[in-house]
Amino acid sequence: MKEDHYDILIVGSGAGGxxxxxxxxxIGLKVACFExxxxxxxxxxxxxxxxxxxxxxxxxxNPNKRNLKSDYPIDNNNSPISIANFNGVGGSTFLxxxxxxxxxxxxxxxxxxxxxxxDWPINYKDLKKFYELNEKIIGIAGKIGDPAYPxxxxxxxxxxxxNSGKIISKGFKKLGWHFWPSYSGIVTSKFKNRKINSLSDMxxxxxxxxxxxGVDLYTNTRVSKIKIDKKGYASGVYYFNKNNIEKxxxxxxxxxxxxxxxxxxxxxxxxxxxxxxGIANSSGLVGKNLMLHPLGFVEGSFKNLKDSFKGPEGCNIxxxxxxxxxxxxxxxxxxxxxxxxxxxxISAALSSYKFKELRFGxxxxxxxxxxxxxxxxxxxxxxxxxxxxxxxELDNKRKDYNGIPGxxxxxxxxxxxxxxxxxxxxxxxxxxxASGSKKTIAYGPVKHTGWHIMGTAKMGKKKTNSVVNxxxxxxxxxxLYIVDSSIFSTSSSVxxxxxxxxxxxxxxxxxxxxxxxxxx
Numbered sequence: 001m002k003e004d005h006y007d008i009l010i011v012g013s014g015a016g017g018x019x020x021x022x023x024x025x026x027i028g029l030k031v032a033c034f035e036x037x038x039x040x041x042x043x044x045x046x047x048x049x050x051x052x053x054x055x056x057x058x059x060x061x062n063p064n065k066r067n068l069k070s071d072y073p074i075d076n077n078n079s080p081i082s083i084a085n086f087n088g089v090g091g092s093t094f095l096x097x098x099x100x101x102x103x104x105x106x107x108x109x110x111x112x113x114x115x116x117x118x119d120w121p122i123n124y125k126d127l128k129k130f131y132e133l134n135e136k137i138i139g140i141a142g143k144i145g146d147p148a149y150p151x152x153x154x155x156x157x158x159x160x161x162x163n164s165g166k167i168i169s170k171g172f173k174k175l176g177w178h179f180w181p182s183y184s185g186i187v188t189s190k191f192k193n194r195k196i197n198s199l200s201d202m203x204x205x206x207x208x209x210x211x212x213x214g215v216d217l218y219t220n221t222r223v224s225k226i227k228i229d230k231k232g233y234a235s236g237v238y239y240f241n242k243n244n245i246e247k248x249x250x251x252x253x254x255x256x257x258x259x260x261x262x263x264x265x266x267x268x269x270x271x272x273x274x275x276x277x278g279i280a281n282s283s284g285l286v287g288k289n290l291m292l293h294p295l296g297f298v299e300g301s302f303k304n305l306k307d308s309f310k311g312p313e314g315c316n317i318x319x320x321x322x323x324x325x326x327x328x329x330x331x332x333x334x335x336x337x338x339x340x341x342x343x344x345x346i347s348a349a350l351s352s353y354k355f356k357e358l359r360f361g362x363x364x365x366x367x368x369x370x371x372x373x374x375x376x377x378x379x380x381x382x383x384x385x386x387x388x389x390x391x392x393e394l395d396n397k398r399k400d401y402n403g404i405p406g407x408x409x410x411x412x413x414x415x416x417x418x419x420x421x422x423x424x425x426x427x428x429x430x431x432x433x434a435s436g437s438k439k440t441i442a443y444g445p446v447k448h449t450g451w452h453i454m455g456t457a458k459m460g461k462k463k464t465n466s467v468v469n470x471x472x473x474x475x476x477x478x479x480l481y482i483v484d485s486s487i488f489s490t491s492s493s494v495x496x497x498x499x500x501x502x503x504x505x506x507x508x509x510x511x512x513x514x515x516x517x518x519x520x
Contacts, residue, residue, distance in 0.1 A: 003032065006250070014093055018205075019508070025213035037070035040094065079409040081445055083409060096201070096314075098185030102494070102498050103492045107490065134505060139156060147178065156188045164342065165317055172434075182314070224237075226266065236251050236254070280467055282476050288391045289391070292411060295445060296442065296446070302374050302376065314341075319336065336493040338379040343372075384454075385490070458488075
């Protein structure tokens with residue numbers, strides 16, 4: 001280690017950790033970040049035409065399929081949705097689709113607006129300037145004038161809709177539904193020193209800035225637990241280095257940014273005689289209120305479409321026609337419709353094989369050609385309401401490479417989510433029909449889609465019903481903060497990354513102000 005002691009120690013290098021590292025290093029603090037995974041040269045993989053292959057294997061979003069040393073076992077047997085994540089520099093932004101909408105104003109106050117769930121202790125106005133700061137730093141493409149987000153102004157030019165987007169746009173118009181080009185983490189025009197069409201992930205936005213500021217980023221460094229001193233403060237972390245040797249690192253402030261599974265895993269594993277249920281857990285809510293965005297899948301086949309794969313996979317069109325409360329539905333809250341691009345060749349072949357449209361033999365190539373490039377998929381992203389019976393727990397029977405317990409997922413779809421999902425699938429089929437689909441399939445929840453992991457260290461005003469306060473500070477340990485999606489009070493129905501980053505910037509701004517005030 002370069003320092004015997006750090007002012008700030010961040011655990012996790014993804015959408016919460018990277019902006020935290022940059023923001024706190026701006027005022028000269030000694031900052032370190034511990035990342036249990038490696039730093040991977042994604043651009044080289046793409047250059048060598050290996051990317052689509054390794055996405056299915058070594059760098060799959062399924063941690064049990066990857067089974068790298070940096071992963072930990074996750075038991076999904078008690079859940080219809082299995083967890084998807086990535087452990088490495090940049091976190092899950094290494095794999096994400098880069099669809100980066102904001103939460104909307106009423107997403108923070110669903111108890112007040114709709115009498116369900118709970119209200120966040122912060123509101124949209126508290127985050128607005130941090131959304132704007134993030135969009136300025138990371139680079140987001142889109143179109144100004146969206147009635148769902150009228151205050152979004154500074155955007156790069158929109159990603160091209162291509163033929164698939166134009167076809168599906170006609171369906172939206174025919175039905176009279178809201179739709180808009182996706183808010184995309186794609187560099188579409190001149191932006192800083194970035195390459196055109198590059199992805200706005202943590203590795204080409206916040207990390208170069210943080211490293212330039214002097215942040216020490218340690219890879220293959222897995223934190224097992226946090227040490228609490230006699231006064232009740234976090235004094236540092238125990239971690240395993242790349243040689244599987246356990247060591248201790250002290251710091252003045254500890255920040256967890258390990259995501260909705262990794263963060264509660266560390267808190268629960270940090271138990272002592274005094275804290276038998278883990279630290280920061282006087283509420284009993286660490287690991288509870290797991291939210292996963294149940295996802296429905298609808299796919300249409302189109303007669304004269306041959307290039308649906310053109311463009312970035314997750315960045316096409318989105319619709320908030322059924323987002324939030326809707327007087328025409330029989331469920332609480334709602335869902336986002338996210339129009340995707342057609343599959344790459346490997347994924348298309350696997351999908352066609354799954355639905356018995358492709359077989360090995362003399363007609364293999366002909367069958368593949370008939371089913372490639374002519375399909376438009378959409379995702380129905382359902383807002384998941386917080387429920388204590390949905391939770392994670394440590395799995396002491398299955399452990400990771402360093403002997404740290406894995407995780408068990410305990411999750412079930414609520415009646416509300418089932419109604420919402422059924423409605424979304426029905427409306428998705430309507431959209432496909434209105435767009436001219438000749439054949440449509442629809443199903444859900446899709447098993448391997450637990451990308452959006454939220455709520456397991458809830459933010460709230462009272463220590464009796466939450467884990468952190470509105471500043472991201474744990475109620476029980478005053479120098480322990482959390483800056484990832486585990487602190488979400490509710491889930492909205494949009495991809496959470498923009499909100500994770502903005503929360504991290506807001507929370508670390510508060511830490512900076514406290515530090516500077518104490519220096520006077």
